[in-house]
Amino acid sequence: MRVTITGAAGFLGRKVAGRLALEGKLGAREITAMTLFDLVPPKAPEGARFPVTCLAGDIADPAHTARLAERDTGVVFHLAAVVSAQAEADFDLGWRVNLDGTRAVLEACRRAGSRPRVVFTSSVASFSGGQQAVVGDTTRPVPGNSYGAQKAAGELLVHDYSRKGFIDGVSMRLPTVVVRPGRPNRAASSFASSILREPFLGEEAALPVPEDFALWIASPRAATDWLIHAAAMDTRALGLDRGINPPGLTVTVREMLEVLRSVGGHDAMRLISRVDDPEVAAIVGTWPARFDHARALALGFRTHEGLEAVVRAFLEDDLAETRAMRG
């Protein structure tokens, strides 16, 4: 079968593509072809033993998305999105890419007629309630930002296209991914990776929230594992409800700084400075940090490793590439 990845030039898309190239299959099904799509041309993963088609285009333009699903398409990872702070700054772009783009991808799948598994990345940002909230599997999204509203609306599309039998969809509400490789980006949660990444590159990192601020996070390894499990799992266990809160890790900034000190030492710690950023604090301040993961665990999504393992995995998997990227 063919596997498609949108947002394939992004770090999560590259990790999923790399894993699939290495394994050559998804669950019990052999991968025979791959289509990668992004705004800029994505690179084919190293070592793939199947043909890889790399496409660049506009995810919200049906003329571009028509090629995302073909008769042999078995799985689509729909990761392409405008991130939170950017969607908040550009209302029209956010709704266009994150809602219209998702709809265009689902329409392409429907037209292909192969009823592909679609793994859609929704987000913790679809919830609010902030530090006080505890989110369960039946908690209603009341987003505190446009990105979250767009992701929650995208979930409803994935839900209804699945119920009608046009696709076989799973929406994964991803936590803040930490440690995100590469550069700081326009996600409001960018700081959470910066404080555990920049010091290892000898760079300073700004901390816009207090030390007792808690976050719900996922490592790139855990997020990749969950997305691949969502692509291979038996969806009959989901029933009508296609959305999943995966088993993320709840950590405070204080715990993050303790791990930074323990792995990076005092030199690393000295590169962190507390800098107020009301715009970022307003967005991340509404995101809840505490979740009940019972359903995800029952559905076979793996539990999360501890925070020190997360940081050591960043050094092992991503530090060299991140350093090289910066020249």
Added chain:
Amino acid sequence: MRVTITGAAGFLGRKVAGRLALEGKLGAREITAMTLFDLVPPKAPEGARFPVTCLAGDIADPAHTARLAERDTGVVFHLAAVVSAQAEADFDLGWRVNLDGTRAVLEACRRAGSRPRVVFTSSVASFSGGQQAVVGDTTRPVPGNSYGAQKAAGELLVHDYSRKGFIDGVSMRLPTVVVRPGRPNRAASSFASSILREPFLGEEAALPVPEDFALWIASPRAATDWLIHAAAMDTRALGLDRGINPPGLTVTVREMLEVLRSVGGHDAMRLISRVDDPEVAAIVGTWPARFDHARALALGFRTHEGLEAVVRAFLEDDLAETRAMRG
């Protein structure tokens, strides 16, 4: 200020327009003009002491919706929609009218720049869980039909446009409206009105669900009162959450038939026959019947009258017009 009503040719639109024509104001604000919009040309309400502009057009076409909000627009009742069984039968039409149409109306409001109050009719159909469920104010929509998914997605638009300050929106999740005047329609819940309307016109009515089946209903009088309260209330009390489960009435089909017998007698009862309709039963079977209304009551939405009062109000308000409509 100007008041706009979309879906103004529908029975709820006509009732809201009629009430506003009678009262001449909304809360403390005087109505100085009204715009009515529907697929077919709506009729101006009798006795209006302000100019009424009647427009026909396609709600999902921005060229048509541009005229729905002007600089003096203070309130928009957005009632236009494709109903549940029709949205289930025509997937594309449902998403186009119920989602794209809502977005076009909100864009028109945003461009007008008057930050109007927008009262959006969402629906019980956005929930599932059926007869076993009890729905609270934080219950997540997991729709069992496309109509409900479209309404839940529309709520997210109303929510985000409100948060950004483009509009001041309120989404009312209306129960099944009983007794709906006029003819049976393509709403899956059409039977619930038919069994309390058709016998009073000497017509037969089919009952597709068992007598112990429970529904969450609202009378046209209660629904109209709630919509007008939503248009006039102080929205600061809503906080981030713009959606409201109003104080509907939970009734069983058995209770409905008892009221039919008590008001209409045995002649009325003889016109009801139990007829299986798996398509209708599948849609309404997922709708919950039991709600917690605490938030709506705290926000000043009035409690619901009893079922016999609902039927007597139909005879008083709507029987003559319904009979006349049928020639």
